[in-house]
Amino acid sequence: xxxxxxxxxxxxxxxxxxxxxAGFTSLVGILQNVMIQAVFEPMLQxxxxxxxxxxxxxxxxxxxTTLMPWFFRAFLLISLTTLAAAIGLLHRKNWxxxxxxxxxxxxxxxxxxxxxxQWWMLGHMSDMFVNLPGAQPEVATAxxxxxxAMRVFGTLMxxxxxxxxxxxxxxxxxADVRAEFGIARLVTxxxxxxxx
Numbered sequence: 001x002x003x004x005x006x007x008x009x010x011x012x013x014x015x016x017x018x019x020x021x022a023g024f025t026s027l028v029g030i031l032q033n034v035m036i037q038a039v040f041e042p043m044l045q046x047x048x049x050x051x052x053x054x055x056x057x058x059x060x061x062x063x064x065t066t067l068m069p070w071f072f073r074a075f076l077l078i079s080l081t082t083l084a085a086a087i088g089l090l091h092r093k094n095w096x097x098x099x100x101x102x103x104x105x106x107x108x109x110x111x112x113x114x115x116x117x118q119w120w121m122l123g124h125m126s127d128m129f130v131n132l133p134g135a136q137p138e139v140a141t142a143x144x145x146x147x148x149a150m151r152v153f154g155t156l157m158x159x160x161x162x163x164x165x166x167x168x169x170x171x172x173x174x175a176d177v178r179a180e181f182g183i184a185r186l187v188t189x190x191x192x193x194x195x196x
Contacts, residue, residue: 006180007092007180008176008177008180010171010177011089011090011092011172011177011180012090014086014089014168015086015087015089015090016086016090018082018083018085018086018089018100019083019086019087019090021082022079022080022082022083022086023083025075025079025082026076026079026080026083028079029072029075029076029079029080030076032072032075032076033072033073033076036068036069036072040069041069078103078106081099081103082100082103084096084099085099085100085103086100088100092180092181092182093181094181094182097172097177097178097181100172101169101172101173104165104166104168104169104172105165105169107161107165108161108162108165108166111158111159111161111162111165112158112162114158115154115155115158118150118151118154119151122147122150122151
C-alpha cells in the first residue's frame, strides 16, 4: 500500500527560486542573443575587416572577442535547461532531480574554471598596466591594488557558490528528499510484490 509522501518546503522553495532565476536569465539570454545576432556580430565582422586585432593582444582577450557569441548561446541553453529542471523539480520528477544535481555540479566546475580564468586575465591586465609606456608608478600600484582586491573578492564569491551548490547537491541526494520523488516508494512496492 502506497503511503502519501509529504512534500518538503525545501524542494518547493528551491524549485520556485530557480524557476524565477532561470526564467529571468532565459529572458535575458534571448534578448542578448538577438542583440548579438542583429547588431554586434555584423559590427565585429566589419571592424575585423577594417582593422584586425593587434598581433600582441593577450590570449584571454583574443578569446573573449572571438568566443563571446558562443558564450551567450551556451548561457541561454543552460538557463532554459535549468528552467525545465526547476519546473520538473517542483512536480517531483526524478529526472529533474538528477538533472538539477548535474547542473549544480556543472556550476561548481564553472565557478572554479571561472576563478582560474579570472586570475589569468587579471594577471595579464596587471602586466599591461605595469608595462604601459609612460605609466606613472603610483597609478600602476593603485591599479594593481584594485586588481588584487577584485581577485580576492572573486575568489571568496566563487568558493561561497561552490559550498552552496555542494550543500544543495547533498540535500537533494538525501533519502528523505529522494522519497518525495518516488524512489523509496518504488523500492518498497517492488519488495512487497516479490515477498512470498
